Amino acid sequence: MNNAHMPAPPLLPPPIAPGSILSLDELRGPDRYRTECISRAATQALYLGDHTVLSRILGRYKAYLDTRDRGFAAHVMLDGYWEIWLTQFIARLIAPGMHVADVGANFGYYSLLMADLIGPSGRLLAVEPNPPVVEMLQRTLDLNGFTSRTTVVAAAAGSGEGEGRLLVPPGEPKNATLVGGGAGGDEASRVSVPIHSLDALLADFPRVDFLKIDAEGAEEDIVLGLSETISRWRPRIILEFNPGRCRHPGELLALLRASYPALQCLGFDALVTPVSDADLLDPTNHEDRLLYLDGAASV
Template sequence: MKTAHKIRAARMIYHAIHAGRTLLGRSDHEIVLRDGIKYDLNLSEGIDLGIYLGNFYERQTGSALSKLVAPASLVLDIGANIGAHTLHLARLVGPAGRVLAFEPTDFAFRKLRRNLDLNPSLASRVELFHYFLTADDGVSVPNAIYSSWPLVAEDGLHAKHLGREMKTDMAQARSLDGILSEHADRKVQLVKLDVDGFECDVLRGASSLLRDTRPIFVMELAPYALEERGASLDQLLSYFLPNGYVIYDERTHKRLPSAAKELQELVTGGESMNVIARVP
């Protein structure tokens, strides 16, 4: 299903919930406990509503991470947003593991920090980075990046995924290899990568990670988002295939085509596919 269709369906659910809560004198703000993790939510946001409705937000990805993450490992959450997967990863790695979480927008980073503060036992396993990951340190950071999916219609939203750009005033640009040389105390076991078209920017700065460590990647493929950033699916694959990676469907675990043209035929315009990239 296209992201826009998911958001439109979520809007219908939100308006029903909002009306009911208003009758009860309650706002859209709610602190909830889901699967043993606390979240501070704004129900007028798409990700927040998905968590509120029984952790429906990217449930399949959460299930895949549960099967792939090794206890006591070092994992990366790139595009952490408000922490829906960050906190799950922190629980999966256990007290001896570590999570490095990256989020460039000021809006989502504040929400991410708040959700970690609500879960101190998990927060102790997480190191936060208010960074935009790219090829080189110190380059300019985009002024705004999509990190909000409002459930109240407004002007200026993305035509396909209905997201809203949020400012990155406080973010720094860093390369992933550079950060890992400073902060990694063991090999990276897994990377969750979801950056809405900036994947190639991230991977340009991760050549050592891809060549020498070759961790598992759990990521979203959205060819239209790559093209909007001046990249392509062919370019994305060029970082993985020469390093021995194979691409698998996240849901079925079936091997997917390695040719960009064949892979792109599986994802129509405005859609995305969640995949796993790993070395057999």
Template sequence: MSIHRYGFVDYDLTAFLLSHVRPGSTVVDVGAHIGYYTMLASALVGPAGKVWSFEPTPSTLSVLRRNVDRLPNALVVPAAVWSKREELVFHDHGLGYSAYNSAFRARLPDAVRERVPSVPFTVDAVSLDEHVRAEGIDVDFVKIDAESAEAHVLEGMRDLLARRRPVISLEVGDLDVPGAPSSRELVDTLMTAGYEPWELRRGTPVPHRPRTHYVYQNLLFAPAGQWHADNTRRPDHHA
């Protein structure tokens, strides 16, 4: 609906990528869905760059592949991103609600969740650290939208956070999903790893003060000292 009405999804994150991601960068799209951010990143990084796109749901994956197959610098990985390699049980809520497919309870209001389908299926899961080592990738930017699995994604990229230290985009929002940590815990995890939190205001990163409770938004995390409030550096190795 957002693409149909406005031509984009999430103005702030879209504007940030347009102004900061540069040719030659490597971008990882965790929770790619139908590929909006994958296609945008593909255009931005150009022939010298690469986009790795992770999506586990078969029905959504088929749409993603149709969108991405014509992009030579984008590679689709048919798997969930997790803390380690294993098989997970996901729940498919149909294409209309496929953005909420997850190994956890759907992040939907109770009244909506009760009327949408929920079909269990199994998916393969991998960790980013394992994938990066296997493929020999130097990652510059990681977009994470994992529907309550963010803590597992971060656990599975500890080496990447410690060594390559890419800029991270992380979806937050507290909806009291059983088994999922609070958004503040995710923020604290990245700060403990030596990252500073930033929020987006009309696509521009500004310093973020951690909160006890979060509504939906995308936060950015950059290695401490890499960005400054008056002159943020671009999140790629060409900055």
């Protein structure tokens, strides 16, 4: 058999030596499975007492986590990563020197990644309302050496300035939600928190390049409090959207399309595709969507 015209086999990426740190280039790479495997192999968790674990995540960072958190921390402690499609999308999008915000920062998984990607010349705003989670978030950023490039705000983002009640479901702090006086949950699970608009929090930023907004139903008010920033900078935005958690989902989409006509959705393949209002408002679809807003995208 003549092999002269046979295509050469694809080059395999070099193996990662045991104990190596996952590079940002590896994280950005096209091989999702490889990134997941490296993260799992590098994962370690050390129990420090008082429901606190110090865990290695994404094969690069060290993070403080709460052992009582079933919805997020339990997975990250074992796998070393979370929502790998969004993780890789952010890793490919953010560049050194950018000015970015993580709204609904939780324990700081994405804040860590974003702070690393922007480098010492960039700037990160991390917004998280849950007081004990904010404490761990700040400790994690300090431990990884990102304090000087990060501002942590212990508050909820909203349409303006005020105060609200945060309902924190047991074992699910990532699902903490601003609630009214008649909402469910006992009083012990509610916390009074300040509310600030992102326009106010970002007022002294020389520019705003990217925001990740995941606030369990508060996205509608957050966008209303972001109008000046959008008008001035047209930042790229990842925004969680679920019509079942919006007061007026159609009006929110119309407001977004006024500045970002080409709405897109981020898929599990870490790629974005155009999406229609009809699809987003489909009452039979109860899944959270990740909208990607890019002022440079064509309709």
